[in-house]
Amino acid sequence: MPPGAPLTWYLGLSAVVFAIGTVGVLVRRNIIVIFMAIELMLNAVNLTFVAFARSLGSMDGQVIVFFVMTVAAAEAAVGLAIILALFRNRETTNADELVTLRW
Amino acid sequence: MTAPVFLLLAVLVVAAALTVVAHPSPVYSACALVVTLFLLSVFFVALDAQLVAVLQVIVYAGAIVVLFLFVIMLLNLTQPESRPTAGVPVVAVAVGGGIGIAALVAAALRRVPPAGAPALPEGFGDTAALARRLFTAYVLPFELTSVLLLVAIVGAVGLASRKG
Amino acid sequence: MPADVAIATAKVLFALFLALQIMGLGVFFERKVSALIQDRIGANRAAIFGFAGLGLVNTLIADPIKFLLKEDITPAQSDRLLHFIAPCASLVPALATFAVVPFGDVLALGGRLINLQGAELNVGLLFVLAMASLGVYGVVLAGWASNNRWSLLGGIRGSAQMISYEVAMGLALIGVVLTYNTLDLQEIARAQGRLLWGWLPAWGILYQPLAFVVFLVAGIAESKRIPFDLPESESELVSGYFTEYSGAKHLMFMMSDFVEVVLVAALVTTLFFGGWQVPYLARDGFHFPWGTAVALPSLVVALLQVTAFAVKVIAFTWLQIVIRWTLPRFRYDQLMRLGWKGLLPVSLANVMVSALLVLLAGRGA
Numbered sequence: 001m002p003p004g005a006p007l008t009w010y011l012g013l014s015a016v017v018f019a020i021g022t023v024g025v026l027v028r029r030n031i032i033v034i035f036m037a038i039e040l041m042l043n044a045v046n047l048t049f050v051a052f053a054r055s056l057g058s059m060d061g062q063v064i065v066f067f068v069m070t071v072a073a074a075e076a077a078v079g080l081a082i083i084l085a086l087f088r089n090r091e092t093t094n095a096d097e098l099v100t101l102r103w
Numbered sequence: 104m105t106a107p108v109f110l111l112l113a114v115l116v117v118a119a120a121l122t123v124v125a126h127p128s129p130v131y132s133a134c135a136l137v138v139t140l141f142l143l144s145v146f147f148v149a150l151d152a153q154l155v156a157v158l159q160v161i162v163y164a165g166a167i168v169v170l171f172l173f174v175i176m177l178l179n180l181t182q183p184e185s186r187p188t189a190g191v192p193v194v195a196v197a198v199g200g201g202i203g204i205a206a207l208v209a210a211a212l213r214r215v216p217p218a219g220a221p222a223l224p225e226g227f228g229d230t231a232a233l234a235r236r237l238f239t240a241y242v243l244p245f246e247l248t249s250v251l252l253l254v255a256i257v258g259a260v261g262l263a264s265r266k267g
Numbered sequence: 268m269p270a271d272v273a274i275a276t277a278k279v280l281f282a283l284f285l286a287l288q289i290m291g292l293g294v295f296f297e298r299k300v301s302a303l304i305q306d307r308i309g310a311n312r313a314a315i316f317g318f319a320g321l322g323l324v325n326t327l328i329a330d331p332i333k334f335l336l337k338e339d340i341t342p343a344q345s346d347r348l349l350h351f352i353a354p355c356a357s358l359v360p361a362l363a364t365f366a367v368v369p370f371g372d373v374l375a376l377g378g379r380l381i382n383l384q385g386a387e388l389n390v391g392l393l394f395v396l397a398m399a400s401l402g403v404y405g406v407v408l409a410g411w412a413s414n415n416r417w418s419l420l421g422g423i424r425g426s427a428q429m430i431s432y433e434v435a436m437g438l439a440l441i442g443v444v445l446t447y448n449t450l451d452l453q454e455i456a457r458a459q460g461r462l463l464w465g466w467l468p469a470w471g472i473l474y475q476p477l478a479f480v481v482f483l484v485a486g487i488a489e490s491k492r493i494p495f496d497l498p499e500s501e502s503e504l505v506s507g508y509f510t511e512y513s514g515a516k517h518l519m520f521m522m523s524d525f526v527e528v529v530l531v532a533a534l535v536t537t538l539f540f541g542g543w544q545v546p547y548l549a550r551d552g553f554h555f556p557w558g559t560a561v562a563l564p565s566l567v568v569a570l571l572q573v574t575a576f577a578v579k580v581i582a583f584t585w586l587q588i589v590i591r592w593t594l595p596r597f598r599y600d601q602l603m604r605l606g607w608k609g610l611l612p613v614s615l616a617n618v619m620v621s622a623l624l625v626l627l628a629g630r631g632a
Contacts (some may be wrong), residue, residue, distance in 0.1 A: 005109040008212055010146070012205030013113045017120050018203030019137075031146050032129050039167065040120055043143055046159075054150040057223055059236040062136035062155050066237065069162050070153075070248050074166045074255035079228055080174045081262035087178050130349070130411065137404065159391040165400020169407065176411050229389060230450060253383060257506060 010051035018044035031083055031097050035076070042072050111147075114208070116142045124197070127176045142166040151228040160250055272564045274381055279366055282385040285577065286365045286533070290525045293584045295326045298526075300585065301592045313551035334521075337514035342414050345511070349412035354512065354519035357405025360398040362617035365393040369453040371543050371572040372550060383543070384453045390454040392444065395435055395534065399489060403429045404530065405523065406491075406498065406508055413511035421507030424599060425498025429489055431606040437486035437578040438614035442478040442621040443471065443538050456542030460549070466556040468546045471539035477617045479539040482611050486534065487587060488606065494594040495602055532583030533576075542577055543572035 017040060024037025046065045087102025119142065122135035140163045147156035174180075226232050235246055284298050297324055302309025311322045371383030388394050405428045410422015447455045461469040472479050495547035498505035509520045536542055547555050548571060552563040563571075589631040597605065 005106060005149070008205075008209045008251045009109060009113070010150070010210050011144075011212075012202070013116065015208060016117055016155060016201030017202040019204060020117070020120045020124055023197040023200070028124065029131060030180070031265045032171060032180060033124070033132050036123055036129075036132055036171060038129065039136065039163070040123055040139065043140060047143055047146060047154075050147050050150050050155060053152065054227075056221075057227070059227070059232050060240075062152050062233055063236050065152070066156050066158065066233065067244060067248055068239075070252065071148065073162055073167055074252050076170060077259040078119050078255050078262070079258040080170055083174060084263050086179070086180070130346070134352075134404075134408070136351070153388070153390050154393070157390045157397050160397035161393065161400050165403065166399060166430065169403050169426065172404075172407050172411075173423065173426070176407070176419065196603075 004085045007051055007055045010047060014047040014051070017041075017047070031086075031095055034095065035079055035083075039072065042062070042068060112145060114143055116146075121197070129180055130172065133171050133175060136171070137164050137168050140168070151223065153228050154230045154233050155228070272466045275386075278381070279385040280370065282365045282370060283362060283368060285573075286362065286526060286529055289532075289577065289580055289584060290329055290522065292581060293525045293528055293588065294330075294521075295323060296585055296588050297320060297591075298326050300588050304589070304592045315429055318371060328517060331518065334518035335515055335518065337517075338480060339514040340511070341518065342511045345414035346412045349408050350511075351516075353405050353409035354509075354516045354523070355405075356408060358519050358523040358526065360401040360486065361523050361530055362404075364395050364398040364530055365533070366453055368537060369456050369542055370532075370576045371444065371569045372457065373565075374569045382453060383573070388451065390450050390570075392440055392450045392455075395452075396433070397441070399433055400430075401490075401525075402527075405451040405520075409512070409520070410508040412454050413508070414512050418508050418510050419609055421498045421510070425491060425508055426467050428491065428495065428498060428599075428602060428606070431603060432485045432488040432495075432610070434604040435614050436604060437609065438536075439478040439485060442475050442614070442617045444472070445618070445621045445625050446474045451535050452542075456544065457538050459541040460544050462547075465627065468541060468544065470541045470544070475539065475617070475621065479535065479611065481534055481614045481617065482538070483531070483567035485606075485610060486531035487590065488602070490524065490531060492524070492528065492587060493591040494597050496596060497599050497602060517579065525554045528584055532580045532587065535583050536579040542579075545571055548572070589616060 021037045021041035021044060024040065025034050025062075028034055028037065044071075046068055049061040049065045049068070053059065053065075116139055119139040123132045124141060126132050126135065132138060135223045144159040144164070145154045147159060147213075224232070287517040293506040298309050308323040309322050313325040315324055315328070341347055366385035367388055369382075374381045374383055401529050406429065407422050410418045410420070410425070413419070413422075442448060443455065449455060449458075455471070458471050459468065459588040463473070467473070491498055497507075499509065504549070508515060511519060544597045547553050548568060550568060552568065553559070555561075
C-alpha cells in the first residue's frame with residue numbers, strides 16, 4: 001500500500017459508508033432514497049475491491065468493480081422503470097403504502 | 104496518498120453519504136450522491152485504478168444519478184415523507200455501527216501475517232491491463248453482462264412505456 | 268518537487284488562458300459573423316473615447332460589465348442553493364476538460380522536457396467523456412431550481428438531449444481509439460505527425476472521416492447550439508432552462524455555452540486535424556519532403572505549434588458559429604430521432620469497419 005494510507009483505513013471507510021447505506025435502506029420511506037442508499041452500499045463494496053486489488057497486485061478486483069458498475073446500471077434502469085410504473089398506478093412513493101404483496 | 108489528504112477526503116465522503124441518507128429532500132440526496140461518487144473516484148485514482156475511476160464518473164455519477172434525478176423531477180417527488188426521517192440517534196447508529204465493523208476488520212487483519220505489498224506490474228490499473236484481464240479470464244461474465252444489459256434495456260422500456 | 272508543481276500549475280493556467288481567450292474571441296465572432304451573415308453591421312455603439320473597435324469594446328468590455336452589474340434575482344420559493352450551484356455545475360466541467368487538451372508538443376526548458384498538456388492522463392479521452400456527462404447536472408438543476416414550469420421542461424429536454432448525444436459521441440471516439448491505440452490525447456496528436464507516402468500529413472480526418480462528422484454533430488448537440496438548441500430556444504421557451512437567471516449567473520451560462528464551443532473545436536482539432544501539428548514541423552525544426560531542413564530552437568517550435576493549435580481552434584469555432592446562424596432549429600422529436608436512429612447506427616458501423624480495417628492492416632504489416 002502507498003505509505004500513509006494503509007489498507008485498513010480504506011476498509012474502514014468502506015465499512016462506514018456501507019453502514020450508512022444500510023441504515024438508509026432500513027430507515028427511509030421514500031423509495032428513491034432507498035434506492036440511492038443501495039447504490040451507496042454498492043460503491044462501498046467497490047472501494048473494498050479496488051483497495052484489495054491494489055494491495056494484492058491483481059487486476060481481478062478492478063474487473064469485478066467493472067462488473068458491479070455494469071450490473072448496478074442495469075439494476076438502476078429497471079428499478080426506476082418499476083418505480084415509474086408503480087407511481088402511475090398508486091400515486092405514492094412511500095414504501096409504507098406499497099404493501100399489496102403482503103399477506 | 105498521504106494520511107492527512109486521506110483523512111480529509113474520508114471525512115467528506117462520510118459527510119456526503121450521511122447527507123444522502125439523512126436529507127429530507129430527494130434532490131439534495133441525489134446531489135450528495137454525486138459528490139460521494141466523485142470523491143470515491145478520487146480514491147480510486149489514489150489506488151492506481153485510473154480506468155475504474157473514470158468509468159465511475161461516466162457511468163455512476165454521470166448516468167445513473169442523472170436517471171435518478173430525472174425520475175425525481177418527472178414524478179415531482181419532492182414532498183416530505185409522512186414520518187420524520189433520520190434524526191440524531193439514527194446517524195449515531197450508522198456511524199457507530201460502521202466504525203464497529205471497521206474495528207473488527209482491523210482486528211481480523213492484524214492476525215494475518217502482514218504480506219509485503221507486491222511490486223505492481225507495469226501499467227497496473229491501465230485500460231490495457233483491465234482489458235487483458237477482462238477478455239481472457241472473464242470473457243464469459245463479460246458476454247453475460249452484455250446480455251444482461253440488453254435484457255435491462257428491453258425491460259425498462261417495456262415497464263415504463265406501458266399505457267395506463 | 269516545487270519546480271514540478273510550478274510547471275504543472277503554469278501549464279494548466281496556460282491551457283485555461285488559451286481557452287478563455289478563444290472563448291472571448293468566439294463571443295465577438297458570434298456577434299460580428301452573425302451580422303455579416305445577416306447583412307448588417309452588428310453592435311458598434313459602445314465606445315471608449317470614440318474608439319469603438321469594430322464592436323470589440325461593445326462585446327468584450329461593455330457586455331461583461333453589464334452582466335456583472337445587473338441585479339441577481341433568485342425566484343421566490345425556488346431552491347436557493349441549487350439555483351446558485353447550477354451555473355457553476357455547468358461551467359466547471361467544461362473548463363476542466365481543457366486540462367487534457369494538448370496545445371503543443373514538448374518544450375525543452377532548463378534541461379527538462381515539458382509536455383505541453385495540462386494533465387497527462389493515460390485515460391484522457393475518457394476524462395473528456397466524464398466531464399461531458401457531468402455537464403448534464405448544470406442543466407437539470409437549473410431547470411428544477413427555477414420553480415418555473417417552462418424551465419423544468421427545458422431542463423429535462425436539454426438533459427435528455429445531452430445524454431442521448433453522449434452515446435454517439437462516445438462511439439465516434441471509439442473509432443479514433445481503435446486507429447491510434449491510445450486514449451491519451453497527446454499521443455493521438457503526436458501520432459498525426461507521420462507522413463503518408465512521404466508528403467501527406469497523416470491527420471485523423473484521413474483515417475476517420477465518418478467519426479469526424481459524427482463527433483462534430485454530436486458535439487454541437489452536446490453544447491446545445493443551434494440547430495440543437497431546443498432546450499434554450501430563444502424564440503419559444505424564452506430562455507428555456509436558464510430563464511430565471513440574470514446577471515452574473517446568466518453570464519456563467521453564456522460562458523459555458525461558448526467554452527463548450529471552443530472545447531468541441533479543440534477536441535475536433537486534436538483528434539482529426541493534427542492538434543498542434545504543423546505540417547513537416549518536428550521537434551528540432553522543419554523537415555520538408557523535398558529535402559530542405561530548417562533547424563529551429565525548441566521555443567520557436569513550441570510557439571509555432573501553439574499558434575497552429577490556436578488558429579485551428581479558432582477556425583472550428585468560426586465554423587460552429589456559421590452553422591449556428593445558417594441552419595434552422597430541429598424539432599425535439601427530429602433531434603432525438605437523429606441522435607438515436609441516425610448517429611448511433613452510423614457510429615456503430617464506423618466502429619466495426621474501423622476494427623476490421625485495423626485488423627487487416629495489422630496482419631498485412
